[in-house]
Amino acid sequence: MTTDLAPGAPDPLAPPHRGRARDRSLRRQKRLSNTLVLAFLIIASLIMAAPFLWMALSSLRDPTELARTPMPLIPRDLRLENYSEALGRAPFATYARNSLILATAAAVLNVVFASACGYALAKLRFRLAPAIFAWMVACIMIPFYATVIPVFLMVRHMPLFGGNTILGAGGTGWIDTWWALIVPGAVSPFMVFLFRQFYVSTPSELIEAARLDGVSEFGIFTRIITPLIRPGLLTVGLLSFEAGWNNFLWPLLVTTSDDLRVIQVGIASFRQEASTDWHLLMAGTTLAAVPMIVLFLIFQRYFVQGFASSGIK
Amino acid sequence: MALPRRTLFAASGAGALTLGCAACGSGGAMDPSVPLDLEAPDADLTGSIALLTPDFVGDDRAVLDDDIIAPFTRRTGVEVSVDQVDWDKLNEKISTGIAGGIIADVIMTGVGWTQPFAEKGIFAEIPAEYIESLGYDESVLMSTRYDGAYYSLPQALDLRFIGYHPDLLEKKGIDDPPRTLDELAQVAAELTGDGVVGLDFLSGSAGSARQAFVFLLYAFGGTLFSADGLAPRLHEEPGRRALQWMLDCMDSGAIDYSIRAAEGQPSPFQQRTAAMSLVSTGNWPTWETMTPDLCEKGAVGTFLLPSGTGSDPVMFQGGTFISVSSLSKNKDAAAALMKHMLDPDILSAASAATGKVPPTPDIPESEGIRSNLLMTFGLENLAHAGAAEGGSAAYMEVRSNLDGIVETCLTGGATVDQTLADMKKLCDGAISRI
Numbered sequence: 001m002t003t004d005l006a007p008g009a010p011d012p013l014a015p016p017h018r019g020r021a022r023d024r025s026l027r028r029q030k031r032l033s034n035t036l037v038l039a040f041l042i043i044a045s046l047i048m049a050a051p052f053l054w055m056a057l058s059s060l061r062d063p064t065e066l067a068r069t070p071m072p073l074i075p076r077d078l079r080l081e082n083y084s085e086a087l088g089r090a091p092f093a094t095y096a097r098n099s100l101i102l103a104t105a106a107a108v109l110n111v112v113f114a115s116a117c118g119y120a121l122a123k124l125r126f127r128l129a130p131a132i133f134a135w136m137v138a139c140i141m142i143p144f145y146a147t148v149i150p151v152f153l154m155v156r157h158m159p160l161f162g163g164n165t166i167l168g169a170g171g172t173g174w175i176d177t178w179w180a181l182i183v184p185g186a187v188s189p190f191m192v193f194l195f196r197q198f199y200v201s202t203p204s205e206l207i208e209a210a211r212l213d214g215v216s217e218f219g220i221f222t223r224i225i226t227p228l229i230r231p232g233l234l235t236v237g238l239l240s241f242e243a244g245w246n247n248f249l250w251p252l253l254v255t256t257s258d259d260l261r262v263i264q265v266g267i268a269s270f271r272q273e274a275s276t277d278w279h280l281l282m283a284g285t286t287l288a289a290v291p292m293i294v295l296f297l298i299f300q301r302y303f304v305q306g307f308a309s310s311g312i313k
Numbered sequence: 314m315a316l317p318r319r320t321l322f323a324a325s326g327a328g329a330l331t332l333g334c335a336a337c338g339s340g341g342a343m344d345p346s347v348p349l350d351l352e353a354p355d356a357d358l359t360g361s362i363a364l365l366t367p368d369f370v371g372d373d374r375a376v377l378d379d380d381i382i383a384p385f386t387r388r389t390g391v392e393v394s395v396d397q398v399d400w401d402k403l404n405e406k407i408s409t410g411i412a413g414g415i416i417a418d419v420i421m422t423g424v425g426w427t428q429p430f431a432e433k434g435i436f437a438e439i440p441a442e443y444i445e446s447l448g449y450d451e452s453v454l455m456s457t458r459y460d461g462a463y464y465s466l467p468q469a470l471d472l473r474f475i476g477y478h479p480d481l482l483e484k485k486g487i488d489d490p491p492r493t494l495d496e497l498a499q500v501a502a503e504l505t506g507d508g509v510v511g512l513d514f515l516s517g518s519a520g521s522a523r524q525a526f527v528f529l530l531y532a533f534g535g536t537l538f539s540a541d542g543l544a545p546r547l548h549e550e551p552g553r554r555a556l557q558w559m560l561d562c563m564d565s566g567a568i569d570y571s572i573r574a575a576e577g578q579p580s581p582f583q584q585r586t587a588a589m590s591l592v593s594t595g596n597w598p599t600w601e602t603m604t605p606d607l608c609e610k611g612a613v614g615t616f617l618l619p620s621g622t623g624s625d626p627v628m629f630q631g632g633t634f635i636s637v638s639s640l641s642k643n644k645d646a647a648a649a650l651m652k653h654m655l656d657p658d659i660l661s662a663a664s665a666a667t668g669k670v671p672p673t674p675d676i677p678e679s680e681g682i683r684s685n686l687l688m689t690f691g692l693e694n695l696a697h698a699g700a701a702e703g704g705s706a707a708y709m710e711v712r713s714n715l716d717g718i719v720e721t722c723l724t725g726g727a728t729v730d731q732t733l734a735d736m737k738k739l740c741d742g743a744i745s746r747i
Binding site: 172 | 363367368370371372374394395396397398399400402405406408409412413414415417471576577578579583584593595596598599602603604667
């Protein structure tokens with residue numbers, strides 16, 4: 001009599017050492033694949049970090065060392081003067097302060113307005129919600145360059161500001177003011193979309209229960225549902241801060257005075273028409289990148305969690 | 314009385330439209346037809362003006378503020394605010410300013426920018442008598458005209474010619490620089506070998522492929538456009554010969570298209586992997602920092618690009634040109650600042666700071682100018698600076714697309730005939746949209 005074994009089932013007649021050998025082989029295979037994945041991840045991380053490392057190393061190089069071919073990987077002398085020289089070339093303290101104000105305002109305003117908009121689109125029932133959401137998604141796809149002139153015109157013709165009449169003529173509107181820097185970036189369609197994705201994943205039963213308990217709609221939004229999407233708040237806050245910090249073209253277009261210029265515009269001062277001070281440019285860029293890197297390191301757990309839970313991976 | 318929702322929507326829509334139309338319609342309260350008065354007495358000047366400049370960045374800014382603007386403000390009482398924008402974003406800055414009706418009173422742009430902005434009515438006409446009184450060479454005034462009138466003036470030039478390593482030429486028994494383009498190609502081929510390329514013409518260390526083509530186009534006796542700027546000329550015989558010359562040199566190995574230096578690294582010429590190279594006066598600060606040995610007397614030889622038609626050699630002209638906005642509310646003060654910036658003492662101070670070539674040799678000598686050997690050569694040969702971009706109001710659109718067309722030809726993606734046809738099509742299209 002023969003016994004049919006299901007495919008893959010252990011053979012009871014097989015000697016026990018064959019099972020141990022298979023276990024060992026499986027463990028070896030797993031270890032090997034883990035090692036390969038780890039090696040791949042290390043190499044990928046190094047490739048991704050290489051430009052930042054190059055930037056940081058070059059910020060400490062002597063200009064003549066930058067000119068050497070091939071350039072040594074590790075700087076021979078650490079030239080910290082590059083930083084002081086870079087700071088002395090332009091009013092970087094003013095630029096950094098302006099960038100900080102702009103980035104903080106972008107983060108706070110986007111969190112406030114985009115969360116309210118995202119909540120309304122995700123949880124409030126009204127007939128135009130799908131159309132407004134589709135419009136928001138469509139807005140994400142419009143490139144910044146296509147909207148620059150219309151937004152510039154709105155800013156320039158802002159009634160009753162900068163000497164403008166009620167019809168928005170005669171003066172300069174919001175040009176060269178904080179309003180022009182902050183208001184156009186106060187709410188972004190992408191952040192609205194992101195918040196909507198976060199709110200969609202929260203339980204609607206909580207809202208219904210809160211309504212039965214007599215909580216106001218604003219109270220439900222601020223005290224019941226929004227605390228559930230804390231990673232989302234941090235993600236949007238961080239992304240908006242980053243966008244505000246790295247903003248270059250818009251501040252350049254709507255400001256004329258040095259008092260309102262931002263750090264990215266300051267960095268551009270190391271590039272001239274026919275020459276570039278690479279050692280200073282790299283020192284300035286490193287200084288500008290540090291706040292973002294520090295913020296990301298502090299909040300990276302929430303940041304990744306936020307993206308994972310919003311379905312944008 | 315309760316208003317129906319539809320009525321409310323219609324009323325607010327109409328209100329917004331009225332507001333928008335009124336705002337756009339009355340945005341420019343200035344009068345563009347007011348001519349420039351360059352003789353207004355200082356005592357009559359008041360108020361403030363804005364200067365838009367892509368130059369004087371970094372350390373040079375102090376020179377602009379303290380040595381150029383401060384004396385002007387002391388003399389006239391006019392306050393000047395400076396809006397500094399780098400070259401890459403200057404067009405966007407001016408274009409959004411034009412759309413919004415807000416533009417600086419004094420605007421600094423580049424060669425080839427005058428005609429497009431003069432055609433749009435943005436630049437004010439500068440009286441010819443004033444320009445003639447400056448005594449500038451005709452070669453530096455070519456780019457300042459549109460439709461027979463002057464709309465800008467050169468403030469600082471960036472001149473390009475050929476530089477060579479004298480020892481590398483001597484090693485091959487070449488004593489004199491070439492006098493014709495055929496000779497240049499032949500010498501470049503002779504110098505090629507042992508890890509050295511004869512001529513670095515396309516690495517981008519002194520301009521783009523587009524500018525290299527325009528330089529050769531003039532050397533072969535061509536121009537980009539007809540005199541009125543309404544018909545392309547770059548696709549004609551000189552254009553064909555310019556492209557073919559580069560392709561022939563690439564075939565012989567005298568020009569190596571693939572020779573490039575990484576951003577921030579010295580150019581092939583600085584690294585001595587190119588015996589001759591297109592060099593720009595703007596290269597001098599980089600040479601001083603990276604390869605100071607090249608700045609010593611006799612370390613580098615220079616010559617103008619020989620003619621391909623047996624006429625005079627040519628020099629390529631780039632640079633910064635100064636204009637007054639026709640929309641300025643304070644034109645007299647703006648004109649006075651322009652005049653002040655062209656004062657020989659001010660030109661000398663600006664040149665020493667930026668390293669750019671002044672538009673005239675008649676300025677007080679300074680150590681900055683004397684020690685800059687590329688600038689000295691450029692100034693000595695200013696009369697030959699006839700190769701320049703521009704010449705049509707459509708050039709701003711042409712320039713951004715011409716690079717790709719030239720590169721396609723040089724990389725074998727299109728024949729010379731196809732390239733010339735593409736150039737003509739590009740120019741015709743842009744001119745038709747003026």
